[in-house]
Amino acid sequence: KAGVTQTPRYLIKTRGQQVTLSCSPISGHRSVSWYQQTPGQGLQFLFEYFSETQRNKGNFPGRFSGRQFSNSRSEMNVSTLELGDSALYLCASSLAPGLKPQHFGDGTRLSIL
Amino acid sequence: SQELEQSPQSLIVQEGKNLTINCTSSKTLYGLYWYKQKYGEGLIFLMMLQKGGEEKSHEKITAKLDEKKQQSSLHITASQPSHAGIYLCGAGSNNDMRFGAGTRLTVKP
Numbered sequence: 261k262a263g264v265t266q267t268p269r270y271l272i273k274t275r276g277q278q279v280t281l282s283c284s285p286i287s288g289h290r291s292v293s294w295y296q297q298t299p300g301q302g303l304q305f306l307f308e309y310f311s312e313t314q315r316n317k318g319n320f321p322g323r324f325s326g327r328q329f330s331n332s333r334s335e336m337n338v339s340t341l342e343l344g345d346s347a348l349y350l351c352a353s354s355l356a357p358g359l360k361p362q363h364f365g366d367g368t369r370l371s372i373l
Numbered sequence: 374s375q376e377l378e379q380s381p382q383s384l385i386v387q388e389g390k391n392l393t394i395n396c397t398s399s400k401t402l403y404g405l406y407w408y409k410q411k412y413g414e415g416l417i418f419l420m421m422l423q424k425g426g427e428e429k430s431h432e433k434i435t436a437k438l439d440e441k442k443q444q445s446s447l448h449i450t451a452s453q454p455s456h457a458g459i460y461l462c463g464a465g466s467n468n469d470m471r472f473g474a475g476t477r478l479t480v481k482p
Contacts (some may be wrong), residue, residue: 264415293469303461303472316469350415361406362470364415 262287264365266351273372278339281368284351285332290336291315292334294326297348307347309334310357338370346372376400377462381475387481391450396462405435405445406463406470418460419447431446434479452480 261372265284273279285292294306305318309328326336332353338345352362375403376399386392404423408416420429425440433450449456459475 265427269423291462301465302474304470305465305471308469345413360404360416361421363418364408366415367413369413 264351264353264363265367266368268351269324269366269369270369272373274373275304275341275343277341278337279341279370280281280335281349281351281370283334283353283365284334285334285351286363289355289363291354291357291359293342293352293354294334294336295350295352297350297367298346303350306336308357310316319363327343327361329354329362341372343372346370377464377473378472379460379462379476382474383477383479385479385481386452388453389451391448392452392478393449394447394460394478396447396473398447398464400443402440402443402445402464403437404464405438407445407447408461408463408472410459410461410475412459414447417461449478451477452478454480454482456480 267282272309291310293308295303297303307314307326308316312328328334335365349366350364352364354362378397380395406421407419409419410416420436422438428437433446438445457480459477461472461475463470463472
């Protein structure tokens with residue numbers, strides 16, 4: 261059974277640009293959560309999607325957004341990139357909200373120049 | 374919000390030695406998850422503890438949950454270089470999990 265797949269693995273952008281990251285959950289998993297990991301702040305929750313609806317959102321500015329498609333695949337978008345957005349972005353999936361454990365992908369390493 | 378504090382922040386042990394990592398919560402723990410991460414990679418699920426007093430083992434790793442102390446411990450017996458990495462504890466009633474800062478483990482051959 262394939263795990264959580266995130267693309268791309270690495271991305272370099274410049275300030276002011278926008279970026280879209282993709283996550284394909286484990287087959288049959290319908291809940292997808294996104295996290296940001298930085299050396300300073302650690303692993304922080306961004307948002308969670310289930311049945312194409314955002315169920316929960318962390319404390320991040322509106323520049324961070326996401327969506328989920330009918331096949332449970334999810335994308336997150338960051339607009340007007342800032343240097344501080346450089347991070348490892350991790351996606352996790354589970355069967356349904358509250359049904360853990362969450363299984364994580366290998367992440368997308370985003371670097372802002 | 375729930376805060377998780379891990380100790381120690383980093384640990385260097387000689388291969389074959391035992392070690393313990395602790396995770397303390399600022400709020401009541403309704404479930405505690407342990408993950409391992411290799412640098413720059415995703416989190417690998419290790420164990421899930423849901424009831425006070427629960428103890429689980431997988432290979433040489435044992436985790437316990439002390440609900441009264443709002444604490445969990447992860448114990449590795451006879452450490453090996455393959456155990457090296459960052460260990461993170463996580464908690465949350467839904468899928469908006471909070472994580473500790475992690476414990477970086479180095480195992481010297």
